Amino acid sequence: MAQILFALALALGTALFVGRVRFIRRNILLGRDLDLSDNPAARWKQMALVAMGQSKMVTRPLAGFMHILIYLGFVLINIEVLEILVDGLAGTHRVLSFLGPVYNLAIGFFEWLALGVLLACVVFLVRRLAGAVPRLNMAELKGWPQKDALIILLVEIVLMSALLLMNASDKTLQERGHEHYISEAGALHLECPDCTPVEAAGYLGSFPISQYLQPLVSDLSEVALVGLERGAWWFHFLGILAFLNYVPYSKHWHIIMAFPNTYYTPLKPKGDFGNMASVTTEIQLMMDPSATPPEGYEAPTGFGAKDVYDLSWKNLMDAYTCTECGRCSSVCPANLTGKKLSPRKVMMDTRDRLEEVGHGLDAAKKAGQAIEGRLDDGKSLHDRITAEELWACTTCNACAEACPVNINPVDIIVQMRQYKVMEESAAPSELNNMFTNMENNGAPWQFNQMAKADWTKA
Numbered sequence: 189m190a191q192i193l194f195a196l197a198l199a200l201g202t203a204l205f206v207g208r209v210r211f212i213r214r215n216i217l218l219g220r221d222l223d224l225s226d227n228p229a230a231r232w233k234q235m236a237l238v239a240m241g242q243s244k245m246v247t248r249p250l251a252g253f254m255h256i257l258i259y260l261g262f263v264l265i266n267i268e269v270l271e272i273l274v275d276g277l278a279g280t281h282r283v284l285s286f287l288g289p290v291y292n293l294a295i296g297f298f299e300w301l302a303l304g305v306l307l308a309c310v311v312f313l314v315r316r317l318a319g320a321v322p323r324l325n326m327a328e329l330k331g332w333p334q335k336d337a338l339i340i341l342l343v344e345i346v347l348m349s350a351l352l353l354m355n356a357s358d359k360t361l362q363e364r365g366h367e368h369y370i371s372e373a374g375a376l377h378l379e380c381p382d383c384t385p386v387e388a389a390g391y392l393g394s395f396p397i398s399q400y401l402q403p404l405v406s407d408l409s410e411v412a413l414v415g416l417e418r419g420a421w422w423f424h425f426l427g428i429l430a431f432l433n434y435v436p437y438s439k440h441w442h443i444i445m446a447f448p449n450t451y452y453t454p455l456k457p458k459g460d461f462g463n464m465a466s467v468t469t470e471i472q473l474m475m476d477p478s479a480t481p482p483e484g485y486e487a488p489t490g491f492g493a494k495d496v497y498d499l500s501w502k503n504l505m506d507a508y509t510c511t512e513c514g515r516c517s518s519v520c521p522a523n524l525t526g527k528k529l530s531p532r533k534v535m536m537d538t539r540d541r542l543e544e545v546g547h548g549l550d551a552a553k554k555a556g557q558a559i560e561g562r563l564d565d566g567k568s569l570h571d572r573i574t575a576e577e578l579w580a581c582t583t584c585n586a587c588a589e590a591c592p593v594n595i596n597p598v599d600i601i602v603q604m605r606q607y608k609v610m611e612e613s614a615a616p617s618e619l620n621n622m623f624t625n626m627e628n629n630g631a632p633w634q635f636n637q638m639a640k641a642d643w644t645k646a
C-alpha cells in the first residue's frame with residue numbers, strides 16, 4: 189500500500205512539474221528569434237564559472253558563502269532523493285547502505301551540509317525580517333515576492349530539521365536492534381558479520397549531527413519511534429515533491445534557470461548595443477536599389493518592443509531567471525539617486541506580463557479560440573513599465589555587471605525605448621531636440637553644418 193501511494197504521489201508531482209515547465213518553455217519561445225549558438229566552448233566555461241561556480245556571488249563574501257552553502261546543500265543532499273525513490277518504490281530501507289563506509293561517509297557529509305543549510309537559512313530569515321538590507325525592502329518586493337522569499341527559507345529549515353530528526357530516530361532504532369532498521373541496512377552483514385546490533389549501528393552511520401538530537405526521541409516507544417522516522421521520511425519526500433512544484437512559480441526557479449541562462453548569455457561586450465537589424469536592412473535596401481533582400485527577409489511590421497513578443501527569447505529567459513536579489517538595483521545610479529527606475533522591477537514586470545500572456549493564451553485555447561500571432565488583450569509591457577522608468581536609465585550596464593545570473597535589464601529597457609521613439613514618437617523633449625539637430629546639422633548640437641570644424645581655428 190505504501191509503495192502504491194508513493195508511486196501515485198511521485199507520478200502526480202512529476203506530471204504537475206512537467207506541465208509547468210512546458211508552460212514556461214512555451215512562454216519563453218514566444219520571444220523573437222535570436223541566434224546564440226556560437227562558440228559552445230566559451231559558453232560552457234561561462235556557465236561553469238557563473239552558475240556552477242557562483243563567481244559573481246562572492247563579490248559580497250558573507251552572503252555569497254552562505255548562498256553557496258545552501259546551493260551545495262540543495263544539490264548534494266538531493267542525491268539522497270535517489271535512495272528515497274528506490275526505497276519508496278521497492279519498499280526497502282536505506283538501500284544504498286550496502287556501500288558500507290562510503291555510505292557512512294555520505295550520510296555524515298549530508299548531515300553537516302544539512303546543518304550548514306539550516307543555519308544559513310536562519311541567518312537569511314533573520315536578515316530579511318530585521319530589514320537590515322535596503323535592497324530587500326524596496327517597493328517592488330512588497331506583498332507576494334517578500335512572502336515567497338520567506339516561505340522558501342522556512343521550508344528549507346523545516347525540511348532540514350525533518351531530515352535530522354529522521355536520522356535521529358533511525359539511529360535510535362538501530363541501537364535498539366529493531367529488526368527492520370538493522371537487517372535492511374545490510375552493510376553490517378557484508379562488512380561486519382560478528383557485530384552486535386549496537387556495534388552495527390555505530391558502523392552504519394555515525395550520524396554526526398543527528399546523534400545530538402537523540403535525547404529528544406530516546407524516551408519514545410519503538411512504535412512511536414518508527415512512526416516518527418516514517419513520518420519524517422514521508423514528510424521529506426512529500427516536501428521535496430511540493431518544493432519541486434512550488435519552485436517554478438517562485439523566484440527560486442533560478443536554481444534551474446541559472447544554467448541555461450548563463451550558457452546563452454551573449455558573448456559580446458555588455459556595452460555593445462549594435463544596430464537594429466531591421467533598420468539596417470531597410471536602409472541598405474533604400475540606399476542601394478539594386479540590392480536584393482536577404483533570403484527569407486520580411487519587411488518589419490514595427491520597431492522596438494511593445495510587448496513580450498517583441499523581446500528576444502533570451503530576454504524572456506532572463507525574466508524567468510531573475511532571483512529578485514536586487515543586486516542590480518543596489519548599484520543602479522538612477523535608483524540610487526532617487527529615480528523611479530529599478531532594474532529588478534523591470535525584470536519582475538517582464539515576467540509578470542509574460543505569465544499574463546501565457547495564461548491568456550491557455551484560456552483562449554480552452555475556450556476554443558484559435559489565436560493567430562499575438563494575444564490581443566489590450567495590454568502591453570508598457571502598462572507595467574512606465575516611460576519615466578525607461579528614460580531614467582543611463583545605460584551604464586552596472587546592473588548587468590552586478591547580476592549573479594547574467595541578466596541584462598538594459599537590453600529590455602533599450603528595446604522599449606526604441607518602441608517609444610520609433611513607433612510613438614514619444615521621446616523626452618531633450619532627445620527630440622537632439623534628433624532634430626542630428627537631422628538638420630548632422631550632429632547633436634545646434635550648430636550649422638558649415639560651422640562644424642570651427643573649433644579647429646580656436
Ligand code: SF4
Nearest residue numbers: 520581582584585587
Ligand atoms: S544600465 Fe540603467 S538600469 Fe542598469 S544600472 Fe545603469 S542606469 Fe540602472
Ligand code: SF4
Nearest residue numbers: 510511513514516591
Ligand atoms: S536582474 Fe539579476 S541582480 Fe537584478 S534582481 Fe534579478 S537576479 Fe538579482
